[in-house]
Amino acid sequence: MTDTPADDPKPSFRSDITVELVKHAASDSDVLWAARVSTAGEQSLDELKKDPERSKGLINFLMRDRHGSPFEHNSMTFFISAPIFVFREFMRHRVGWSYNEESGRYRHLQPVFYVPGADRKLVQEGRPGKYVFVPGTEEQHELTVRAMEDSYRQAYEAYQEMLAAGVAREVARAVLPVGLFSSMYATCNARSLMHFLGLRTQHELAKVPSFPQREIEMVGERMEEHWARLMPLTHAAFNANGRVAP
Numbered sequence: 001m002t003d004t005p006a007d008d009p010k011p012s013f014r015s016d017i018t019v020e021l022v023k024h025a026a027s028d029s030d031v032l033w034a035a036r037v038s039t040a041g042e043q044s045l046d047e048l049k050k051d052p053e054r055s056k057g058l059i060n061f062l063m064r065d066r067h068g069s070p071f072e073h074n075s076m077t078f079f080i081s082a083p084i085f086v087f088r089e090f091m092r093h094r095v096g097w098s099y100n101e102e103s104g105r106y107r108h109l110q111p112v113f114y115v116p117g118a119d120r121k122l123v124q125e126g127r128p129g130k131y132v133f134v135p136g137t138e139e140q141h142e143l144t145v146r147a148m149e150d151s152y153r154q155a156y157e158a159y160q161e162m163l164a165a166g167v168a169r170e171v172a173r174a175v176l177p178v179g180l181f182s183s184m185y186a187t188c189n190a191r192s193l194m195h196f197l198g199l200r201t202q203h204e205l206a207k208v209p210s211f212p213q214r215e216i217e218m219v220g221e222r223m224e225e226h227w228a229r230l231m232p233l234t235h236a237a238f239n240a241n242g243r244v245a246p
């Protein structure tokens with residue numbers, strides 16, 4: 001099928017990512033309920049109400065001693081819009097995650113591209129394994145945004161030209177860069193999310209520091225905000241125990 005001229009959108013540029021919590025079945029009680037079966041058999045679903053202080057202590061104990069499986073009996077589905085290079089990193093997380101992403105074979109990809117915001121640190125100082133990021137100059141920022149936008153426009157024009165000539169979307173998309181925005185559903189549980197957050201966020205409470213790329217960290221931070229509201233005791237225990245997934 002040849003795409004029509006009506007499918008000729010103008011490129012737009014974004015510096016933000018979005019994370020929406022679209023579906024969830026996740027609470028601190030889910031952790032207690034799963035853990036208490038080992039000592040007390042079948043449980044009520046509302047375990048937390050029984051004894052809040054003991055419950056808090058149990059969640060902290062499970063986290064500290066890395067009894068991980070009680071943190072798996074819950075589910076959160078996020079709708080994420082972010083550049084393709086973020087999804088490349090994201091999908092390296094194989095365990096406890098399910099993904100469905102928009103298709104470049106079946107969709108005419110829209111020209112929404114990532115450019116770093118003014119607060120994105122641009123310059124890496126130091127050597128691999130031991131480096132810091134520092135803010136760039138205004139000139140570096142302008143150059144970066146201009147170079148990216150020019151190159152995005154050129155790439156998208158080539159994509160459009162091929163589509164207009166009847167070339168299949170799955171072939172034409174090869175010219176599009178990893179700064180193109182994509183979208184996906186990602187479903188996880190608290191344990192797999194904690195493992196992700198331990199690697200993809202930087203935090204003063206982290207026992208094992210990690211050095212994630214800022215853009216995937218932005219996704220992690222948004223997911224963490226949602227999760228902290230759903231499972232406040234589990235989130236607090238994660239922080240209190242050095243942000244190491246159990």
Ligand SMILES: Cc1cc2nc3c(=O)[nH]c(=O)nc-3n(C[C@H](O)[C@H](O)[C@H](O)COP(=O)(O)OP(=O)(O)OC[C@H]3O[C@@H](n4cnc5c(N)ncnc54)[C@H](O)[C@@H]3O)c2cc1C
Binds near residue numbers: 092
């Ligand atoms: C700062 C940073 C830099 C990175 N740089 C690079 C890079 O340069 N190149 C690159 O390729 N990747 C890179 N990665 C990706 C990294 O190597 C991991 O693939 C990614 O972080 C997912 O972690 P994971 O495998 O622990 O997670 P998951 O795939 O979710 O696995 C969870 C856990 O399950 C177990 N597990 C899963 N699969 C196996 C298996 N096959 N065998 C044994 N145990 C298993 C492990 O205990 C693992 O920790 C980087 C990650 C970070 C955070």
